Amino acid sequence: MSEPTKYGPALLLPGEQIRITTNPNTEPFWEAAKEHRLTACQCANCGHFRMPPSAYCPECSSQDVNWPTLPGTGAVFSFVVCNKNPANGEDYVYVPVVVDLDGAPGARLNANVTGCNAEDVQIGMKVTVDWTGIQDGWVLPNFRKA
Template sequence: MPYGPAHALPGDQLTITTNPDTAPFWEAAKEHRLTACQCGECGHFRMPPSPFCPNCQSTKKNWPDLPGTGTVFSYAICSKNPATGEDFIYVPVVVQLDGTDDARLISNIFGIDADDVRIGMKVQVEWNPINDGWVLPVFRPA
């Protein structure tokens, strides 16, 4: 059975919370800039951001702008809105971010039939407004 078009989750149903380790990511997203936490000592990228680098244990962080592109590393096809239970096709993806060593971001993809999403496909970031003035990075085929 074909699923049909994949959609971004409705922004009015999404909320986030930040902490000192994640706030720079979300502040950049408000400006439509994709970034990832990079160790200020060894250069290793880590997503999600954490207080310590898993590679060298440093607490120093950089937040470089990334090109906004990546590759689908993994995905799932979902057919129910998690907030309401109504029929709704969305595709959560794990995106390997270009411009990093191996940082991955969990998001979702839209602008494509769910049946056509493939591991290895190139994607481009888009920006989906959500609650409280925040913006969520989502992806479409590149």
């Protein structure tokens, strides 16, 4: 007989409760996400990856950027288990994570994780991208246990 879980399955926040805003530095990321492509801002001059995207490279100050398509995998760098929906305060288990992105050294992405029980999430856990439709036709990258 298996042990009862403390929290239960890690859920994604409902997409209809999520709205984003974009700016010229972030819009390429969100446009790629609509196509289910995970990208990261990379300096076209020195190759440094930066997430969140910014107007200037912190390494060389260049404004030139590339948006390479990444493999859509990574590892959990940090996480927290939440048990209340931030939109309405109802009981709802979700796990915000910071993911080290494969193929983009130094780039990390904030997201949520699913595909496992919340108490099973751990630092270093391998994850793969999962796409969630949100408000205004945008798509949010989240992650699922690999």
